Amino acid sequence: MHEFKHGELKSGRAGKGGKVKSRRQAIAIALEEAGTSKYESNRRNRRNLRRTEGKEAKGRTAQQEREGKSHVGARGKRESTRAMGGRDARKTTARGRKASRARTRKSDGHTRQELYAKARRRHIEGRSKMSKRQLENALGLR
Known part of the structure; x- marks a missing residue:
C-alpha cells in the first residue's frame, strides 16, 4: 500500500504496464507477493513468497532502493570488489570461462x-x- 500511495507500484511484466491506479489492484499485488492470494495455487504462492523474501534479503525492494539500502556485495551480484577499485565486473574471469566451457x-x-x-x-x-x-x-x- 505504501508503494501504491507514493505512485511507485507498477503492474505487468517488469512494471511495463504503468502505475497502478486502483486500490483493489494494489491489494491483489500485495497478496500475490506475500504468497497468500486465493487465486493462485499453493505451489505458486510458495514460489511468490520465496521470490519476495529473496528480494527483501538482497535489498531490491523499491523502498530499500529509495532508502539507499540496496547495495549488494561482490558475492551476491557481479558488483565491484575493493580490489577492482569500484568498477563493476563486466567480463567473466578465466576461471569462469573455463567452468562454462566444461x-x-x-x-x-x-x-x-x-x-x-x-x-x-x-x-x-x-x-x-x-x-x-x-x-x-x-x-x-x-
Whole structure:
C-alpha cells in the first residue's frame, strides 16, 4: 500500500504496464507477493513468497532502493570488489570461462555449435532458436 500511495507500484511484466491506479489492484499485488492470494495455487504462492523474501534479503525492494539500502556485495551480484577499485565486473574471469566451457561439453563431446552444424546439414527447421538440449533431441542423440 505504501508503494501504491507514493505512485511507485507498477503492474505487468517488469512494471511495463504503468502505475497502478486502483486500490483493489494494489491489494491483489500485495497478496500475490506475500504468497497468500486465493487465486493462485499453493505451489505458486510458495514460489511468490520465496521470490519476495529473496528480494527483501538482497535489498531490491523499491523502498530499500529509495532508502539507499540496496547495495549488494561482490558475492551476491557481479558488483565491484575493493580490489577492482569500484568498477563493476563486466567480463567473466578465466576461471569462469573455463567452468562454462566444461559445462557446455558433455561426455559425448558435442558443443551447441557442433550440434547446430549437424542440424543445418540435415535441414532441421527452427534450429537457430533451439537450445543445446533441443538440438540433441531433434538430432536423435538423446
